[in-house]
Amino acid sequence: MRHSHTTDDTGFNYMDNSGEEERDRDLVGIVLAVLFMLLATLFQRAGLL
Amino acid sequence: MNIPYEERRRSFLSCLYSTQEILPGLLAMFFIALFSNNLAGSPNPLTLENLFSWLDAVIGPVNHQPLFQILNSNFVWNPFLMGLVIGNVFGVPDSWKRGLSLIHVLMPLGIIMLAPHFIFSHAEKAGMPLILFAFAVMVFTAVVTLVLGRALGMDDRHYSTIAGALSTGDPHVVAILMPMLKSKGGQVINALGCILLFGLVASFLLPLLGHALDMDDKAFAVLSVFGIGNTGQTFNAAFGFSYEAGHWAHYFDSVRNALMPAGFLFVFFVMFLRARMFPDDAAVTATRAHKKLPLFIVVFIIAWIVVQFHVMKEPARIAVFELVKWDFSLAAAALGLSLPLSEITRCGLRGVILTFASGLVRIAVLAACLLAAAHFNFPLV
Numbered sequence: 001m002r003h004s005h006t007t008d009d010t011g012f013n014y015m016d017n018s019g020e021e022e023r024d025r026d027l028v029g030i031v032l033a034v035l036f037m038l039l040a041t042l043f044q045r046a047g048l049l
Numbered sequence: 050m051n052i053p054y055e056e057r058r059r060s061f062l063s064c065l066y067s068t069q070e071i072l073p074g075l076l077a078m079f080f081i082a083l084f085s086n087n088l089a090g091s092p093n094p095l096t097l098e099n100l101f102s103w104l105d106a107v108i109g110p111v112n113h114q115p116l117f118q119i120l121n122s123n124f125v126w127n128p129f130l131m132g133l134v135i136g137n138v139f140g141v142p143d144s145w146k147r148g149l150s151l152i153h154v155l156m157p158l159g160i161i162m163l164a165p166h167f168i169f170s171h172a173e174k175a176g177m178p179l180i181l182f183a184f185a186v187m188v189f190t191a192v193v194t195l196v197l198g199r200a201l202g203m204d205d206r207h208y209s210t211i212a213g214a215l216s217t218g219d220p221h222v223v224a225i226l227m228p229m230l231k232s233k234g235g236q237v238i239n240a241l242g243c244i245l246l247f248g249l250v251a252s253f254l255l256p257l258l259g260h261a262l263d264m265d266d267k268a269f270a271v272l273s274v275f276g277i278g279n280t281g282q283t284f285n286a287a288f289g290f291s292y293e294a295g296h297w298a299h300y301f302d303s304v305r306n307a308l309m310p311a312g313f314l315f316v317f318f319v320m321f322l323r324a325r326m327f328p329d330d331a332a333v334t335a336t337r338a339h340k341k342l343p344l345f346i347v348v349f350i351i352a353w354i355v356v357q358f359h360v361m362k363e364p365a366r367i368a369v370f371e372l373v374k375w376d377f378s379l380a381a382a383a384l385g386l387s388l389p390l391s392e393i394t395r396c397g398l399r400g401v402i403l404t405f406a407s408g409l410v411r412i413a414v415l416a417a418c419l420l421a422a423a424h425f426n427f428p429l430v
Contacts, residue, residue, distance in 0.1 A: 005386065006149075008051075028154045040368045041360065
């Protein structure tokens with residue numbers, strides 16, 4: 001059954017997360033998290049924060 | 050027609066889709082977050098957080114606590130609530146859905162950035178006996194909840210989510226465990242509601258038990274911090290017992306906070322190993338979708354270890370936590386929009402039964418240990 005809150009008329013369900021797409025999403029999250037934490041640390045060490 | 054991801058993929062950035070595709074959903078999340086919480090950099094005063102604060106001031110404190118803190122208003126709950134209301138009243142337009150899929154980027158991002166929040170040295174002041182005791186209680190609660198949940202015939206994603214949140218004493222652990230255990234949105238919110246309800250009831254009744262057992266202030270503070278956990282509800286119980294116990298609860302709460310990752314990682318690894326041990330068992334669904342250990346969990350563990358060496362000092366640590374608030378506000382908005390109310394109630398009352406049964410066992414064991422420590426003069430606290 002189509003889940004009206006999460007599935008559009010093309011069948012795309014935004015709460016589905018699996019396979020290669022899941023790994024890519026995880027990777028983007030990891031890259032951003034490491035980047036933000038590194039920047040915050042570097043800014044502090046450089047006296048900018 | 051929905052083109053499979055593998056066919057449209059050019060690089061790992063393909064999961065972000067085009068700006069045109071994600072903009073409506075991203076803006077929906079953004080505005081829900083903006084009108085829910087007071088977020089860093091946003092000057093908007095018309096937020097749900099401020100509305101609750103105003104109501105707190107009108108109602109007055111309950112056991113020295115703002116009522117909406119006891120009811121768990123915070124940066125996850127507020128946007129979730131707003132998303133839930135909007136989704137159930139107006140529905141979710143199709144044009145939002147690509148953008149809302151960013152929740153799956155925001156979850157690992159937020160979880161990793163939480164690592165600097167859990168610093169072990171913050172707990173050291175309480176002493177090693179109490180830290181080890183708290184750890185033992187946490188593992189005991191997780192195991193009891195997992196065993197009881199299985200005995201009740203519940204879905205393993207549902208009862209393991211409850212186990213993680215109840216053992217760590219933080220209902221928001223349900224959001225952290227969602228991508229780890231692969232729990233469904235309805236199970237996650239049902240678990241959150243169960244933990245909140247238990248904490249609410251326990252926080253008003255626990256002082257009666259404390260007085261009946263003639264506990265001292267320090268012992269009762271330990272009982273409320275590790276028997277309830279959820280900060281506002283813990284302080285409601287402790288200050289409801291005595292003013293001194295309330296202050297001791299503030300002192301001991303850092304132990305629970307520092308140990309939290311150990312609790313949810315314990316539940317995750319138990320379920321992960323179980324799924325590997327029983328690959329053909331259809332009843333084993335938690336973590337089943339992970340073919341191997343997810344990379345974001347490995348990165349979280351590494352970041353958690355690194356920050357213990359005080360690599361990230363304040364205010365960088367605070368700045369990162371402000372980003373976490375932004376991140377989880379956006380993600381909670383998408384989660385709230387995704388859930389019809391029927392999906393939350395579909396999990397039934399077994400979650401409530403499990404939470405109250407495990408929670409009561411934990412309180413009984415904790416109280417017995419604290420009374421025994423007092424009787425034998427064991428320097429637990």
